[in-house]
Every structure is written in structure tokens, then in C-alpha cells.
Amino acid sequence: ARESFDAIMALGLELGGTITGExxxxxxxxxxxxxxxxxxxxxxxxxxxxxxxxxxILNPGKLFQEDFLHRRK
Incomplete structure (x- = not known):
């Protein structure tokens, strides 16, 4: 399932779309x-x-976790 999800997300970006909408x-x-x-x-x-x-304190540790940020740099 994760492999399919990743393929869909990659294709969306390749086609100039976004990974999110509504x-x-x-x-x-x-x-x-x-x-x-x-x-x-x-x-x-x-x-x-x-x-x-x-x-x-707002939605802690979800999107901007420190370990995740260090991987992106």
C-alpha cells in the first residue's frame, strides 16, 4: 500500500499537481x-x-519534528 501511495504522490508532483487539496x-x-x-x-x-x-503546543510533533527537519537539511 505504501509503495502505491508513494507512486501516486510522485506522479501528482511530476504532473505539476500538489500532494494535497481539500x-x-x-x-x-x-x-x-x-x-x-x-x-x-x-x-x-x-x-x-x-x-x-x-x-x-499546537499539534506538537506532527509536521515539524526535529528528526524530520534534520533529514531534510
Whole structure:
């Protein structure tokens, strides 16, 4: 199932689409969001999250986990 999901996400991006639309990103799509946004866009999103949630209390550990951020850099 995961292999099929990854193939669908990759094809969507290759065709100029997005990995999300009317649904949220969620845990399963977070790595694909990073691919779609690229390093600059992903860092911008992380910075916005930090500005509005400096204590990390809103949806903690979901999209911007430290281990995930280090893998993307």
C-alpha cells in the first residue's frame, strides 16, 4: 500500500499537481509536502509555525519534528 501511495504522490508532483487539496497533509503526507515545497518553502512554513506557536503546543510533533527537519537539511 505504501509503495502505491508513494507512486501516486510522485506522479501528482511530476504532473505539476500538489500532494494535497481539500484534505490536510497529515502524518502520512508530511515527507511529500517537504518534497513539494522544497527546502526554502519548507523552512518558510516552519518559520511561520514557530512565529505563531513558539512553545510548540499546537499539534506538537506532527509536521515539524526535529528528526524530520534534520533529514531534510
Amino acid at each position: 484534505h490536510g497533509v497529515g502524518v502520512l503526507k508530511k515527507e511529500w509536502l517537504a518534497r513539494e515545497l522544497g527546502p526554502v518553502g519548507f523552512e518558510l512554513q516552519r518559520s511561520i509555525k514557530q512565529a505563531f506557536d513558539p512553545l510548540g
